Amino acid sequence: MSFKTLMLAASATAMIAAGASAETLRWARAGDALTLDPHAQNEGPTSAMAHQIMETLVMRDHSGALVPSLATEWAPSEENPNVWVFKLREGVTFHDGAEFDSEDVVFSLNRAMTPDSDYKELLASVKEVRAPDKFTVEIETDGPNPIMPNNLTNMFMMDKGWAEANNAVKVQDYEGGEDTFAAKNANGTGPYKLVSREPDVKTVLAANETYWGKDEFPLQVTEIVYTPIQNAATRVAALLSGEVDFIQDVPVQDLERVAGTDGLDVRTAPQNRVIFFGMNMGDADLTSDSVDGKNPLADVRVRQAMSKAINRDAIQQVVMRGQSAPAGMISPPFVNGWDADMDASSSTDIEGAKALMAEAGYPDGFSLTLNCPNDRYINDEAICQAAVGMLAQIGITVNLDAKPKAQHFPLINNLETDFYMLGWGVPTYDSEYIFNFLVHSKGEKYGSWNGTRYSNPELDSKIVALASETDLPARDQQIGDIWQVVQDEQLYIPIHHQVLNWGMKSGVGTIVEPEDSPKIKYFEMN
Amino acid sequence: MFAYIVRRMFQSVIVLLVVGLVAFSMFRFVGDPIDNMLGQERTQADIDRLRTELGLDQPFVVQYAKFLQGAVQGNFGVSYRQGRPVSTILVERAPATLELAFVSGFLAITMGIALGVFTAIRRQGIAANVIMTVSLIGVSLPTFLIGILLIYVFSVELDLLPSFGRGETVMIGSWSTGFLTASGLKALILPAITLGLYQMTLIMRLVRSEMLEVLRADYVRFARARGLSDRVINFRHALKNTLVPVITITGLQLGSIIAFAIITETVFQWPGVGLLFINAIQFVDIPVMAAYLMLISVMFVTINLIVDLLYYAIDPRLRVDARAT
Numbered sequence: 001m002s003f004k005t006l007m008l009a010a011s012a013t014a015m016i017a018a019g020a021s022a023e024t025l026r027w028a029r030a031g032d033a034l035t036l037d038p039h040a041q042n043e044g045p046t047s048a049m050a051h052q053i054m055e056t057l058v059m060r061d062h063s064g065a066l067v068p069s070l071a072t073e074w075a076p077s078e079e080n081p082n083v084w085v086f087k088l089r090e091g092v093t094f095h096d097g098a099e100f101d102s103e104d105v106v107f108s109l110n111r112a113m114t115p116d117s118d119y120k121e122l123l124a125s126v127k128e129v130r131a132p133d134k135f136t137v138e139i140e141t142d143g144p145n146p147i148m149p150n151n152l153t154n155m156f157m158m159d160k161g162w163a164e165a166n167n168a169v170k171v172q173d174y175e176g177g178e179d180t181f182a183a184k185n186a187n188g189t190g191p192y193k194l195v196s197r198e199p200d201v202k203t204v205l206a207a208n209e210t211y212w213g214k215d216e217f218p219l220q221v222t223e224i225v226y227t228p229i230q231n232a233a234t235r236v237a238a239l240l241s242g243e244v245d246f247i248q249d250v251p252v253q254d255l256e257r258v259a260g261t262d263g264l265d266v267r268t269a270p271q272n273r274v275i276f277f278g279m280n281m282g283d284a285d286l287t288s289d290s291v292d293g294k295n296p297l298a299d300v301r302v303r304q305a306m307s308k309a310i311n312r313d314a315i316q317q318v319v320m321r322g323q324s325a326p327a328g329m330i331s332p333p334f335v336n337g338w339d340a341d342m343d344a345s346s347s348t349d350i351e352g353a354k355a356l357m358a359e360a361g362y363p364d365g366f367s368l369t370l371n372c373p374n375d376r377y378i379n380d381e382a383i384c385q386a387a388v389g390m391l392a393q394i395g396i397t398v399n400l401d402a403k404p405k406a407q408h409f410p411l412i413n414n415l416e417t418d419f420y421m422l423g424w425g426v427p428t429y430d431s432e433y434i435f436n437f438l439v440h441s442k443g444e445k446y447g448s449w450n451g452t453r454y455s456n457p458e459l460d461s462k463i464v465a466l467a468s469e470t471d472l473p474a475r476d477q478q479i480g481d482i483w484q485v486v487q488d489e490q491l492y493i494p495i496h497h498q499v500l501n502w503g504m505k506s507g508v509g510t511i512v513e514p515e516d517s518p519k520i521k522y523f524e525m526n
Numbered sequence: 527m528f529a530y531i532v533r534r535m536f537q538s539v540i541v542l543l544v545v546g547l548v549a550f551s552m553f554r555f556v557g558d559p560i561d562n563m564l565g566q567e568r569t570q571a572d573i574d575r576l577r578t579e580l581g582l583d584q585p586f587v588v589q590y591a592k593f594l595q596g597a598v599q600g601n602f603g604v605s606y607r608q609g610r611p612v613s614t615i616l617v618e619r620a621p622a623t624l625e626l627a628f629v630s631g632f633l634a635i636t637m638g639i640a641l642g643v644f645t646a647i648r649r650q651g652i653a654a655n656v657i658m659t660v661s662l663i664g665v666s667l668p669t670f671l672i673g674i675l676l677i678y679v680f681s682v683e684l685d686l687l688p689s690f691g692r693g694e695t696v697m698i699g700s701w702s703t704g705f706l707t708a709s710g711l712k713a714l715i716l717p718a719i720t721l722g723l724y725q726m727t728l729i730m731r732l733v734r735s736e737m738l739e740v741l742r743a744d745y746v747r748f749a750r751a752r753g754l755s756d757r758v759i760n761f762r763h764a765l766k767n768t769l770v771p772v773i774t775i776t777g778l779q780l781g782s783i784i785a786f787a788i789i790t791e792t793v794f795q796w797p798g799v800g801l802l803f804i805n806a807i808q809f810v811d812i813p814v815m816a817a818y819l820m821l822i823s824v825m826f827v828t829i830n831l832i833v834d835l836l837y838y839a840i841d842p843r844l845r846v847d848a849r850a851t
Contacts, residue, residue, distance in 0.1 A: 034609070042566065198618070227795070228795070230805075231792055240682045243688060407555075437567075443570070
């Protein structure tokens with residue numbers, strides 16, 4: 001027995017001795033929650049933290065299905081198709097003892113719709129939120145909105161009285177120069193209470209003794225100590241040395257090391273995020289290419305040839321070390337509208353691609369600049385480097401321009417890139433969300449992430465019509481039709497679906513959630 | 527003397543203003559904070575609204591003027607990343623960096639001088655040669671690699687010291703200190719070595735070469751002829767005379783220890799201002815970046831001023847010159 005195993009065994013024994021009734025979970029991740037204000041930042045680590053302390057009306061279980069949380073049932077109103085009626089759970093209290101009722105829901109949703117909120121677009125169709133009685137809430141939308149509840153899975157409920165008493169009615173903003181009380185304090189109905197918080201250093205939560213779901217969920221963790229550890233090597237070292245029990249982002253190159261260590265496990269699941277390339281197909285001429293007076297990307301044959309040239313299996317095996325699922329469409333698999341046939345990645349076909357290039361009038365290819373982030377997605381820059389080599393095989397000389405995300409994303413938003421990498425997650429689990437942001441023509445309200453300059457008014461009106469189509473089978477049919485156009489036009493070049501890797505002590509039992517947002521109340525500690 | 531100080535202060539203010547101007551002209555090359563601040567669902571209208579609200583649509587000179595206007599009133603704005611006043615965040619973070627810098631500076635000076643003297647006196651010894659060779663590694667290995675190596679050896683393999691963080695801290699007023707708890711002291715060891723190693727080897731090599739030079743000087747030979755013991759010669763006469771350049775370098779290096787704590791703090795997740803600055807760059811948190819850069823330049827300018835004034839006090843020739851002119 002080596003010295004290290006001995007130490008591990010010793011520390012394991014010590015932990016078993018200490019932790020019969022009180023179970024502490026030491027949890028680390030690259031980033032910290034930016035704020036505790038539940039409506040200020042719609043961002044992964046921020047809402048993951050909020051989910052421990054606060055709750056939403058409806059939530060998703062591990063499979064992605066909507067399940068009751070603070071609302072016990074919900075349905076469209078029988079009198080008015082524009083209204084959704086939510087029945088609230090009775091007997092729920094906030095951490096400070098205040099009772100949870102419909103007034104809090106009206107307050108919280110209205111707060112989430114104010115201009116400083118990061119969640120207002122998800123509620124853009126909401127006209128009014130009403131409380132007909134103490135435990136009923138009605139949400140009226142501009143027109144019928146069949147997937148309204150899908151938008152509520154990250155809408156956290158605050159206590160109206162607490163917010164008013166602590167001057168936290170307004171979502172935190174950047175102008176006042178004042179600390180918002182809600183940014184550093186929290187009062188929710190959730191399974192854990194805030195004990196202490198030092199931003200970017202440590203957040204400690206303790207189990208809520210009066211939680212309504214005490215008997216419904218395992219709730220075996222009685223204390224959570226959350227520490228952001230930014231440097232990947234340090235994060236893995238902290239797990240290996242037993243200083244933390246659970247890290248959310250194991251770098252792919254360290255997976256074998258962690259999995260091969262006694263007492264540690266890696267658990268893997270597909271993530272709700274697809275990685276793809278976008279192309280400028282709308283402009284008459286490109287600035288970054290070698291073709292004068294013409295836009296080669298405007299020709300669908302060129303786009304198809306580029307897609308055929310990408311060897312997705314090689315990227316999966318070599319760049320991602322097996323940790324990805326090659327993709328054929330830009331939708332994660334759990335999303336309504338996802339289609340197994342469409343997502344079956346198109347097989348690599350260099351000869352076919354060359355033929356298409358010749359047919360389109362570019363037998364000798366052309367050159368083009370690819371803009372790529374280098375700190376946003378897993379191995380993003382390496383994927384782009386691989387693509388450069390693959391596209392060279394059909395004569396397309398790609399100049400790679402990799403930048404930090406803070407410089408990369410403005411290129412897409414300001415339409416300054418002709419060929420770019422982007423990743424997309426779908427919090428509503430419905431294709432409409434993808435279409436609204438990535439397929440609809442770029443404008444004030446829609447298409448804000450569509451950097452392709454693609455504009456198809458007929459398709460646009462179909463996308464807008466989805467929002468109020470209440471006949472669900474007909475709606476699914478329309479979604480399928482829109483996807484067919486997206487695929488035929490080769491609007492994007494899908495690469496793969498990302499995979500999540502959670503590393504943890506062997507005794508920690510949990511299922512990896514596709515949103516990368518662990519809900520500690522489900523964790524079992526053995 | 528007074529006129530000299532006033533003149534130097536005036537120069538310092540100009541340096542600060544120029545640093546700020548250059549910093550603000552660079553910020554737009556760091557990226558655009560808007561995307562980090564708004565969620566994935568933001569529309570073009572949101573982007574435009576927030577840009578106007580933050581004044582990011584203004585030329586950088588206007589943004590700089592606005593920053594200065596707030597800064598002279600002690601208001602450095604609100605962090606885009608945390609949504610809290612920058613001054614509050616800086617006050618929270620400063621103790622971690624200052625304590626780390628203090629410990630590594632202390633290590634660097636004591637160890638550097640001791641080893642420097644040792645290698646100078648035992649110039650031919652095996653130990654001295656080993657130390658000199660190892661110190662080359664200290665100078666040439668990048669900080670982050672040293673940090674990772676130390677973590678690997680002392681945290682992962684030996685399980686002796688923590689790999690990240692500050693351990694338990696105790697609040698004394700608004701100052702959080704790690705000096706008073708066992709875990710706090712343990713957590714200091716690896717980062718302090720990582721941060722101070724370069725400075726230590728630098729001081730050691732400087733002391734060694736100065737010592738070698740002084741030991742060859744006439745007055746040392748006379749001291750020997752007088753029959754003084756080696757101890758007295760080495761420490762009373764030789765070491766004292768090597769310290770003048772060492773003090774200069776140490777003063778300047780103290781500034782860089784604080785400024786270059788960035789990398790060490792990132793490797794060890796040390797919650798100081800360096801880590802804050804790295805996060806600010808990734809997020810394009812302009813108020814934090816601006817405040818940090820101004821703070822660091824104030825520090826360097828002050829250290830330089832103090833060093834200059836110390837010269838004035840130490841070296842009689844400077845005073846004579848000033849009187850003559």
